[in-house]
Amino acid sequence: MHANNPWQAATTQPCELGESPFWHPQEQRLYWVDISGKQILRMAPAQGTVETWDMPSEPGCIAPAASGGLVIALRHGVFRARNWHGPLVHIATLEADPAHLRANDGKCDALGRFWIGTVDETKIARNAALYSLDCRGGRAPQIERKIDPRTWPVTTANGLAWSPDGRTLYWADTPSHTVHAWDFEVQTNALTRPRILAQFIPKPAGWQFDPTPDNGGYRGRPDGAAVDIQGNYFVALFEGRRVCQFAPDGTLLAEFATPVQCPTMPCFGGDDLKTIFLTSARHGRSAAELAAFPLSGCVFSRRVEVPGLPVNYFSD
Numbered sequence: 250m251h252a253n254n255p256w257q258a259a260t261t262q263p264c265e266l267g268e269s270p271f272w273h274p275q276e277q278r279l280y281w282v283d284i285s286g287k288q289i290l291r292m293a294p295a296q297g298t299v300e301t302w303d304m305p306s307e308p309g310c311i312a313p314a315a316s317g318g319l320v321i322a323l324r325h326g327v328f329r330a331r332n333w334h335g336p337l338v339h340i341a342t343l344e345a346d347p348a349h350l351r352a353n354d355g356k357c358d359a360l361g362r363f364w365i366g367t368v369d370e371t372k373i374a375r376n377a378a379l380y381s382l383d384c385r386g387g388r389a390p391q392i393e394r395k396i397d398p399r400t401w402p403v404t405t406a407n408g409l410a411w412s413p414d415g416r417t418l419y420w421a422d423t424p425s426h427t428v429h430a431w432d433f434e435v436q437t438n439a440l441t442r443p444r445i446l447a448q449f450i451p452k453p454a455g456w457q458f459d460p461t462p463d464n465g466g467y468r469g470r471p472d473g474a475a476v477d478i479q480g481n482y483f484v485a486l487f488e489g490r491r492v493c494q495f496a497p498d499g500t501l502l503a504e505f506a507t508p509v510q511c512p513t514m515p516c517f518g519g520d521d522l523k524t525i526f527l528t529s530a531r532h533g534r535s536a537a538e539l540a541a542f543p544l545s546g547c548v549f550s551r552r553v554e555v556p557g558l559p560v561n562y563f564s565d
Contacts, residue, residue: 256508256549259526260292260299263546267528268473269310269354270548271560272518279518280319281548282308284353285532289321291333294519294550302334309352312363315562320382322352322365327382327392329565340565341382341390343367350377354407354473354514359415359435361385361564364395366406372424375402379409379420381438384565395440396420408474408484412497413558419446419482421471426451428471428484428495446482446499447471458510458538464490473514475525477557485512485527492527509545510538517557525557526550 265285272279273291280291289302289311306324314320318331320340327341343352345367355365363382369375379396396403408421408428418433418440426449431440452467459465469489476482480497490510494503511530518524531539531546539545 256505256527256551258508258544259294259548259550261544261547262299263531263544264288264290264528264548265532265546266513266530267546267548268513269308269356270514270516270518270526270528271311271313271356272516272522272526273313274559277520279516279526279548280311280313281526281528282311284309289319292548300333305337306347307351309368310355310365312355312357312563313560315361315564320357320363320563320565322355322363324351327352327363327365327390340384341392343378343380343392344394345378353377353405354409356409357561357563358411358433359561361562362438363563364409366403366409366420368405372404375404377403377406377422379403379406383438384563387565393438395438401443408471410474410476410482411558412476412480413478417497419474419476421474421484423470423472423487426470428474428482447484447493447495447501449486452488458535458541460537460541464488472512473528475515475517475557477517477553477555478522479555481555483515483525483557485514487511487513487530492525505551508549509542509547510534511545512549516560517553522556522559523553524550525553 264283270281328337353368367377376398383391403422405423410419421428428447430446432442469486472485472487474484482495492505509529527549
């Protein structure tokens with residue numbers, strides 16, 4: 250079932266690899282990153298002007314801080330910026346070799362801890378991980394590996410989100426085409442009872458870009474995600490030209506065809522949180538694909554009936 254396709258282009262200047270969007274309600278701005286372009290971007294949709302901020306290395310994910318500014322996971326560490334274009338203050342280092350591992354998808358939980366997944370850029374070793382960074386109450390930064398590749402092998406961390414009651418954590422491994430769910434105890438920061446929420450069909454051997462509607466028989470693989478107030482999980486399907494909406498029990502409720510081959514991550518925003526903003530990618534895509542989808546790398550938006558969850562703030 251494919252819903253109609255009322256996506257609008259929110260930006261016209263593409264990123265290389267747009268990711269990690271969030272809506273800042275106080276500022277009425279959308280923030281996101283360009284990983285390959287090494288930038289953080291923001292835009293007030295009412296004005297339409299995009300502001301950019303160059304980073305010293307790839308920003309995998311960002312989150313707003315309750316006391317102002319951003320927390321930023323770069324390739325070579327986690328940093329705190331109190332103001333836009335302000336100094337980057339190093340607060341933590343991930344247990345990862347930055348030569349081939351870097352921060353990827355991440356966001357904050359309900360108590361203000363910053364969760365950061367990593368990606369192995371070789372795409373060979375399954376040694377990505379998921380970390381939790383706790384700086385609450387001004388305490389010395391405490392970083393904890395919550396999902397370890399020695400017991401849970403992952404190549405590309407993605408799809409991080411929480412249920413509305415905070416009791417379920419979602420996390421995807423993109424190359425294995427799988428979204429998992431865990432029971433989450435927010436006070437003790439504990440994950441238990443892992444299970445599969447959604448399993449997608451693997452990429453066909455030898456698949457190449459196909460402009461026809463069936464996409465050469467490929468449905469895509471899970472990238473970034475967001476959750477609405479009813480607990481439905483919205484996940485972008487990279488190379489799949491679609492965003493899928495799943496009920497909390499894993500039932501596929503809807504598919505939203507996208508105007509790009511490689512959507513990367515949705516978030517909910519706008520005054521009523523009934524606008525989905527969607528980042529996308531053009532980095533490394535073929536000339537044929539970019540000719541067919543010239544807005545690849547732009548941000549898109551569409552209206553929905555059910556509002557999404559607001560962004561969680563980093564606490565320090």
